[in-house]
Amino acid sequence: MNGKSTTTRTKLERGRSALGPALELVHTGRAPTRAVLTSELGVTRATAGAVAAELEALGLIRVDSSPGSAAGSQGRPSHRLSVRDGGPVALAAQVHSDGFRAALVGLGGRTVATAPGCVAVMADPAQVLGEVVEAGARLLRESGLRCVGAGLAVPSAVAEPEGTALNPLHIAWPAGAPVREIFSACVRAAGITGPAFTGNDVNLAALAEHRHGAGRGAQHLLCVATGHRGVGGALVLDGRLHSGSSGLALEVGHLTVNPEGRPCHCGGRGCLDVETDPLAFLTAARREPGPEESLLKQSGDLLRTEYGDPDVRAAAEELIDRLGLGLAGLVNILNPDRIILGGLHRDLLEADPERLRAVVADRSLWGRSGSVPILSCTLNHNSLVGAAELAWQPVLDDPLAALA
Incomplete structure (x- = not known):
């Protein structure tokens, strides 16, 4: 292989390894323009442009190549970057002592659709999680959007790596309920693609606020x-x-x-x-x-x-x-x-x-x-947004592999 081919392949690999970090920068609002993306990634303008173009081709972001210049500014304005409207979504679900809620959440922490659920939580976690997943599945069918995965927020400490709810004190679930296993089974049964995750509601609220809100x-x-x-x-x-x-x-x-x-x-x-x-x-x-x-x-x-x-x-x-x-x-x-x-x-x-x-x-x-x-805190339904963050994380880590 000649030197030029090796250099081209190295640049391509470097660009692809930057896809995840670049997507996270746009997702969290830290790279509103291609110039900022170039600086944050520490790459050349050409590499940043190629990375942004590939993320756009994946249907994840929008690149505005002709943004208006600010009054009195000089020089050519940088391309603006934003998450794509109508792009993929994550299914987010939350259970609390007064009921449950399902939502579709896109990149940038944008809630695309919500479906309030019951006002009382039954003692059988499988029944509750089956209903909240079905509410989310209806939202997906109505929207026609691609789903990258699902996340669930519960009012309990969630033990790792088992994914069991150790102390759901304010709902009548048994201690040690295997909520991640049940949730994953419900997601598969509903025909929803992508991995399923579970976490404590306040942990997920903090994650959402750190990425998109007051934190x-x-x-x-x-x-x-x-x-x-x-x-x-x-x-x-x-x-x-x-x-x-x-x-x-x-x-x-x-x-x-x-x-x-x-x-x-x-x-x-x-x-x-x-x-x-x-x-x-x-x-x-x-x-x-x-x-x-x-x-x-x-x-x-x-x-x-x-x-x-x-x-x-x-x-x-x-x-x-x-x-x-x-x-x-x-x-x-x-x-x-x-x-x-x-x-x-x-x-x-x-x-x-x-x-x-x-x-x-x-x-x-x-x-x-x-x-x-x-x-x-500044986000509405921040635990739901945080549950979606769990589902988005594999995409943020490696967009190509997650969306293949």
Whole structure:
């Protein structure tokens, strides 16, 4: 083989090895133009152009070769890059204590279609997962879009590598239910192509927020959130979820913040899980939970519309102080560079941001730790978007192999 052929093959291999990193840059919004893509990948303009063209040929991105120049700018504007409308999607599913939801999510974290499901979760995980997958399969049939895989978010720690839900405390599933195996079987039975994945709902919310929302750009991101019941936490380090040796890291809901507090499902007392979740707020505010709406929605609506009521304000301050105590402990241990809050915790932050930040600062060991930014999650249905991220990951790793 002559030298020219060898050089051509080397350039082609280098370009193809850059497909995954290039797609992730466009997917996360970090390469809006071909010039930025060239810089981020550290390749030549020609290689970046070839990579972008191949991703476009795969139906994943759109390359705009004639973008308008900004007023007063000089020189030829760089080609703009964006995820393609009408491209492939991932099937995302979420189960929580008040029901389930299915969605189709494209690159860029874009939710293409959603299908709300039941309002009560049955005790048989196979029945629930079969129904949520069928809801997703209907969305796929109606859309006619290609599916790259499926992801499921569950309100439980998910043990690795088995994919079992160890402690689904707020739904009536048996401990150790093989949710990944069941979900995968349901996906195959529905005729959906691509691999199937399962993860903890707050872990997946953190992953989605890191790639597309309030956590973008953080190196050490701590996420703490209420679900429809209970409290969860997650840590993203250098873009990767920190899940521990077996998937069980960051069970922050079982930090004690009130030693004389309510009994917790874990056997302890006064855990974040029972002291700062929606039911705890409604109880502290002397409100009777209604059966017609989720506890998360009831508590959020109450906080936003009746904060002037003395009982509601007192309840909010009580929960803020306990949440701040828990966050300060986590800051002391983990030293994150950003905290994001979801669910009711986001609403508590927005109701009285100074109080929460003051509690965290007061309880932090180091003044530097006390100044860590605390922000609200910004994505709608971030656990669903995170479930889709699991399904998109093989494509981000190797687009050619995943879409072959």
